[in-house]
Amino acid sequence: MILKTVKLVLRCLYIVNTLLRHKNRSLGSFFYSIKFLLTKRQSFIGICQIIYLMAKEITPRSEDYSKWYNDIVRKAGLAENSAVRGCMVIKPLGFGIWENMKSVLDGMFKDTGHVNAYFPLFIPKSFLSKEADHVEGFAKECAVVTHHRLMNNPNGSGVVVDPSARLEEELIVRPTSETIIWNTYKDWIKSYRDLPLLINQWANVVRWEMRTRPFLRTAEFLWQEGHTAHATSEEAVEEAKMIHEVYARFAEDYMAMPVIKGAKTESERFAGALETYTIEALMQDGKALQAGTSHFLGQNFAKAFDVKYLNRDNKEEHVWATSWGVSTRLVGGLIMTHSDDEGLVLPPKLAPTQVVIIPIPKPDPVIMEHADKLSAALKAQGIRVKIDRDEKKRPGFKFAQYEMEGVPVRVGIGKRDLENNVVEVARRDLKSKESVAIDGVVKYVADLLGEIQNNLLAKAKAFRSDHTTSVDNFEDFKSAIENKGGFVQAHWDGTPETEDKIKELTKASIRCIPNDSVLEEGKCVYSGKPSKQRVLFAKAY
């Protein structure tokens, strides 16, 4: 108990200190809570809860964007670091978002004719060497399985690797599955009748990254990887472009995250691809996030794994391939696109809980009857609702908690409000609230969810538009990248040398050659050589 008191005091000191340091931070929930305390004569426990809550507040974006991101991930309970270097634990809220993403994307893949399958976690080492570019890209930092048995340590403590159980050929934990899949396709594809083969897999992959950040870059991550086989080059390109569209549609329509569609330059392509199509999003710190890629692989993997088919003229040809993937990185993009200094902000379409109902000041039979009725009515509309029945926590604490967790809509049901036949509906994105007549509240909430979804997309689009700059000389280029951040549209001479030089000088890379880039005569901002269109530069994650 003494220890707990000391901890509490330390927390209070921390808060006061925090408050003094950041005079401009949003104190809405704090003042609400103070007012609540003063007017309702709350107990000591209530005060403690609010103090504890304040200690949970997060670093403002303006102060340290990177710390802000980590704070949200940790304090909203999205993920945390594990005992294994670079691997994260995805906590229920973070995983709930990923589950919703999976479910929507899986439906989109199936609607476009794809089926799911599952290929082995391990890839024989020799497979990685079969495609020359691929091995350069993926056979470097990876997890290598060399043994298949442990034994009791002869010295009696714990277990050690059994040296006699060395594998003949080492196995690599898949960093991506082109090689093992194309080795399998060899047996599946004989004739043009077997094509196209449209397969997707949901899986975990491992890349031994040196610097990791939850969701954005982790050693192990979850993703989907589509691997398709086609009779002609045209069909394969069409597939890669179609999936590119699916990804863009998912990002905008579900994540409310606007993206620029375009092609990667040669040096930014996937290892083994002839063309990589990308969707690029802009984060609130002005850095770009590559959110999904779709690759036209030509016949590279078919040749490496000898996958041929008999065409309609009974002649053997190598098969044409695509691969494409999005990963748990999308969760990172979602967090960074919408969240604010009070915590996570989630677009309703992907929020695990869309509406939370909170009894005020606490659950009692009359309030709960209304809460249950409202919850059932919302559920009947397909809305994901939760009632907070906790009797120990105060409303102020709960409000701040759901704000932190990004629940789009909060409905407060209070005794006095009920007498007036109203409830209080608050929206997370604008932090505003309204009294709404109970009669119309279901429709109001359903509409509000749609409005929040639209508002988040509009806001993100406005941000991107404010942070996209067209420049025509290298001074402006450097200044835009350095001072303003965001996307910079500039002419480029098309050479990898210039691309590298610009990256070296400014840390900005070419994110893509946008699909909708207009053809215009211009001069490369760096070399002055002629160029036919602007490409998109930015610093990137």
Next chain:
Amino acid sequence: MILKTVKLVLRCLYIVNTLLRHKNRSLGSFFYSIKFLLTKRQSFIGICQIIYLMAKEITPRSEDYSKWYNDIVRKAGLAENSAVRGCMVIKPLGFGIWENMKSVLDGMFKDTGHVNAYFPLFIPKSFLSKEADHVEGFAKECAVVTHHRLMNNPNGSGVVVDPSARLEEELIVRPTSETIIWNTYKDWIKSYRDLPLLINQWANVVRWEMRTRPFLRTAEFLWQEGHTAHATSEEAVEEAKMIHEVYARFAEDYMAMPVIKGAKTESERFAGALETYTIEALMQDGKALQAGTSHFLGQNFAKAFDVKYLNRDNKEEHVWATSWGVSTRLVGGLIMTHSDDEGLVLPPKLAPTQVVIIPIPKPDPVIMEHADKLSAALKAQGIRVKIDRDEKKRPGFKFAQYEMEGVPVRVGIGKRDLENNVVEVARRDLKSKESVAIDGVVKYVADLLGEIQNNLLAKAKAFRSDHTTSVDNFEDFKSAIENKGGFVQAHWDGTPETEDKIKELTKASIRCIPNDSVLEEGKCVYSGKPSKQRVLFAKAY
């Protein structure tokens, strides 16, 4: 082309040979096809298709059960071996069944208050040693990651492990996740308010099995593992039992696979558990399949990872745990419970395609109009329908193909039938068919799916009942196990020594101490010592 002709001839010889050897096999589809050929003057391609199809037929159960199983897995396109020893590729049909299982189970877990999360693939080697029994069970045959980098082979060919990239501590690819999860729970659980913690994970795990069989026992497999933490022993036992019920309900209501619920004997328990509840199913060869287990882990893992909570009296206590899992092994159980010598038989509730519509003899506008209309009407009832629009394959070929793939209901739409306003509806389980008036076909098919589901369960129950024997002496015991197979109910003296001895002599193990076992005075079939109830013996997978 010459090669192809030779192959064809060899296939024909194979078929004739097969036919001669197995006079009693079901030749329905063959004769149908022959009749079809003779009456409709089919082309050479048609004849080839049927010959090819016959070559795809499977070994009868009566001849070689194990080969029958492997044939179905391969020929129905459920799974195949991969280039990595013991790891399978789960093909679209097999994965589709698993997806349906996942979706139902996930809903059942959520309905009982669980949420999903995701924990790392890798476990630090030292974690496995922390729980004494657990290390004995799981730290033996496993995949060990020792390095994190490959490099180009100095001799110029391929890649080799970079000796400088040795990990400080080896990582084990999870064989099960108790250790890494309880190491995480340490930070999540502080007070009784944090309990119960009800988390599930869908994941891949690896156990380096020596003898593998698709779905039933593979080095890598997919599963779910629930890991819950509770304040009291009673609550944890209740959770383990509740999940045990969920598993049994899933097996019977969805898989149409009846199971015996019971507790494992001490020697058959999960490594680290105080009690293991199991569901045991009976396969058509009379061997038992352990289909799912739920474990009460006591405080073993809480103590090993020092997970304590402050109880309501403000005292520290160790947390109580459960874990529970089912895996892709269920797909193996499903195959073996219902399938026959014509191929896979699937219970409608889990069949990826519940109804296939086949135009006879081939798609034409009038037939397809009816097919599309029927498909839409069935889909509106939530039924998973597929129309086979392939113009190159003959009906006989298609019939046999969907029989092989276990599609529960086949609707044939023919021109002449349409004139009479009927279609032909065939059910896979009984291989019978009916002419059904078009007007009532949607209801007929919907009802039929329910009837097939019930029939499969009833049939499996009857089989089990026919293959369950109660014996009172060891001669009868041995004879039942050896000659009849199936479950044997017998008295046992409760000692591991007797259990081991019986297993050694008969290969039968105690599958469980059934929940509904009646208390009765008896004598152990082996030792003659007193016993209070019968336990369930069988040879097992």
